[in-house]
Amino acid sequence: MSTASEAIHFSDGAAYGRFMGAWSRLVGASFLAWLAPAPALRWLDVGCGNGAFTSLLSERLEPLSIAGIDPSEQQLAYARSQPSLREAQLLQADAMELPFGAAAFDSAVMPLVLPFLPVPGRGVAEMARVVSPGGLVSAYIWDLDGGGFPYQQVREALKTWQISTPDPPSPEASGLQVMETLWQDAALEAVRTCSIRVERTFADFAAFWDIVSAGPSVGQAIRAMQPAQQQALQQQLKEQLQTGADGSITISGLANAIAGVVPGG
Numbered sequence: 001m002s003t004a005s006e007a008i009h010f011s012d013g014a015a016y017g018r019f020m021g022a023w024s025r026l027v028g029a030s031f032l033a034w035l036a037p038a039p040a041l042r043w044l045d046v047g048c049g050n051g052a053f054t055s056l057l058s059e060r061l062e063p064l065s066i067a068g069i070d071p072s073e074q075q076l077a078y079a080r081s082q083p084s085l086r087e088a089q090l091l092q093a094d095a096m097e098l099p100f101g102a103a104a105f106d107s108a109v110m111p112l113v114l115p116f117l118p119v120p121g122r123g124v125a126e127m128a129r130v131v132s133p134g135g136l137v138s139a140y141i142w143d144l145d146g147g148g149f150p151y152q153q154v155r156e157a158l159k160t161w162q163i164s165t166p167d168p169p170s171p172e173a174s175g176l177q178v179m180e181t182l183w184q185d186a187a188l189e190a191v192r193t194c195s196i197r198v199e200r201t202f203a204d205f206a207a208f209w210d211i212v213s214a215g216p217s218v219g220q221a222i223r224a225m226q227p228a229q230q231q232a233l234q235q236q237l238k239e240q241l242q243t244g245a246d247g248s249i250t251i252s253g254l255a256n257a258i259a260g261v262v263p264g265g
Contacts, residue, residue: 018211018214018215019211019212019214019215019216019217019219020052020112020215021050021052022052022200023150023198023200023253024049024052024053024111024112025052025053025055025056026198026200027112027140027196027198027253027255028052028053028056028111028140029056029060030196030198031111031138031140031196031255031257032056032057032060032061034194034196034257035136035138035257035259037061037107037136039061039062039063040062040063040064041061041063041064041105041106041107041135042063042064042065042067042104042105042106042107043057043061043063043065043066043067043105043106043107043108043109044066044067044068044069044098044100044104044105044107044108044109044127044130044131045057045066045067045068045069045108045109045111046068046069046095046098046108046109046110046113046123046126046127047069047070047095047110047111047112047113047116048068048069048070048075048076048079048090048111049070049072049075049079049112050075050078050079051068051078051079051080051082051085051088051090053109053111053112054066054068054079054082054085054088054090055082055084055085057109058084058085058088059084064106065087065089066085066087066088066089067088067089067090067091067100067105068085068088068089068090068091069090069091069092069093069094069095069098069099070090070092070093071092071093071094071095072092073092076090076091076092095110095113095117095123095126096117096118096119096122096123096126097122097126098126098127098129098130100130101130102129102130103130103131103132103133103135104130104132105130105131105132105135106131106132106135106136107131107135107136107137107138108127108128108130108131108135108136108137108138109136109138109139110123110124110127110138110139111139111140111141112140112141112142112255113139113141114139114141114170114173114174114179114182115141115144115168115169115170115171115172115173115174116168116169116170117169117170117173118169118170119170120170120173120182121182121185121186124137124139124182124183124185124186124188125185125186127186128186128187128188128262131262132262132265133262133263133264133265134261134262134264134265135261135262135265136259136260136261136262137183137186137188137259137260137261137262138257138258138259138260139179139257139258139259140196140255140256140257140258141173141174141179141255141256142174142253142254142255142256143174143175143195143254143255143256144167144168144171144174145171145172145174145175146174146175146254147254148174148253148254148255148256149253150200150251150252150253151212151217151218151251153237153240153241153251154212154218154222154237155218157233157236157237157240158218158221158222158233160236161225161229161233163221163224163225165217165218165220165221166217174256175256176193176195176256176258179193179256179258180193180258183258183260186260187263188260188261188262188263189260189261189262189263190260190261191258191259191260192258192259192260193256193257193258193259194256194257195254195255195256195257196254196255196256196257197252197253197254197255198252198253198255199250199251199252199253200250200251200252200253201244201248201249201250202248202249202250202251203247203248204247204248204249205234205237205238205241205243205247205249207249208241208249208251209234209237213230
């Protein structure tokens with residue numbers, strides 16, 4: 001049995017990309033449309049992982065420069081292989097202790113990361129420290145407490161088998177009220193929030209299962225089950241998931257987003 005006390009580690013960039021990369025780009029595109037940043041900024045992506053969202057910054061915003069940090073060197077290696085990130089500065093570092101000086105960036109963003117920090121407030125304060133006055137500090141994260149994680153139905157189905165997938169250390173930091181408090185505690189101004197719902201359609205259940213069962217988190221729990229248990233779980237999910245007349249599977253995710261301005265600009 002897996003327990004919520006187990007640590008969550010994302011190290012395989014390709015596997016994480018199949019599991020969450022498409023979701024990250026879907027919600028990231030809506031997030032950038034809402035954020036509406038100016039072009040030619042110096043960007044920092046905190047917790048850039050395999051570069052799924054970082055690539056969006058490069059492709060859509062005409063940034064002056066991009067830097068990214070992540071604790072996983074394996075994820076960073078995958079990100080560095082992406083054509084759109086060849087000029088990016090991608091470093092192994094801790095989000096709560098950024099290796100940059102004050103006012104080094106015009107905008108810092110933390111995509112799908114905040115609840116994974118043991119002390120989220122330190123991460124927000126660090127972003128505010130390295131962004132110049134008048135610059136943006138922003139983030140978005142699946143609404144974990146509100147069931148917004150795209151694979152939440154799989155997590156719930158696993159619970160019926162007394163199998164729990166691990167939670168991040170600070171799940172409460174996915175809620176808008178807590179996020180607003182974190183931004184206010186960092187003395188950020190003009191704080192604004194929004195919620196973003198996105199959908200993803202899989203050709204059929206087999207396509208959905210291939211991605212979920214091979215990924216991290218819920219995939220690790222599935223692979224630890226006996227074959228007969230896996231088959232029973234598949235049948236359970238087939239009955240619960242939204243299936244189209246053509247056999248396609250559509251699932252949705254809900255993310256909360258926040259942005260604030262560093263004072264003094």
